[in-house]
Amino acid sequence: MSRIEPLTLTQLDAELQAIMSAGEDMMGFTPNDGLIMARKPALLKALLGLVQAVYEPGSVPIGLKKLVALMTSSASGCRYCEAHTGFGALRVGVDENKVAAIWEYPTHPLFDAAERAALDLARNAAMVPNAVTDQDFAALREHFTDEQIIELVGVISLFGFLTRWNATLATDLEAEPEDGVQGLIK
Known part of the structure; x- marks a missing residue:
């Protein structure tokens, strides 16, 4: 059970309802973390801007x-x-076998060298303390430009925030993602 209860959509003003609608359009469901964050509207608005910047079409x-x-x-x-x-x-078309094999990426044939370099960066950046090395960046530069590396670090940093937010608040998982990855995520 979430440590702080999510608001309901009817409790939100029109601007926050529009933000949550954009989240639902992007994700396929209404995210509970956004409904909790709506208790601090400026934070939810800022997060929407960051999410849009991270996921806008780019070169990655x-x-x-x-x-x-x-x-x-x-x-x-x-x-x-x-x-x-x-x-x-899965919603953007990533093969479910890749999702299921995410931790096998260093040797799994579904992943290419560029994906391995990016996933090494993500894994190492998520560790506490951060375990990214100069060797990680050397491997990235074989496949990605500086702009693309910034896009990847943007994704990692967004989820650095979101993982801390949701783990701390014990945000309740919605049925759609729970059902959608059942059997794929260990």
Whole structure:
């Protein structure tokens, strides 16, 4: 049970309802973390801007961004975010076998060298203390430009915030992502 109860959509003003509607359009369900965050409207508004900036079309494919989000969430130990990001990856067309094999990425044939470099970064950045090395960046630079690396670090950083938020608040997982990744996320 969430440590702070989510507000209901009817408790929100029109501007916050529009933000939550945008979240539902993006995610396929109304996220409980947003309904909790709505208790501090400025925070929810700022988060929407960050989410839009992180996921706007860029030069990193959306599927890779979703896998990086999944690895960050999984390595951080936030089951709420792990379910959300796994569900999000499936929604944008990432092969469910990749989602299921996320921790096998270093050797699994479904993952290419660029994905491995990005997932190494996500895993190492999610560790406390941060375990990213110069070697991680050397591997990234074989596949990504500085702009693309910034896009990847943006995803990792967004989920650094969200994993802390949701794990701390014990946010209740919604049925859609829970059902959507059942059997895929361990």
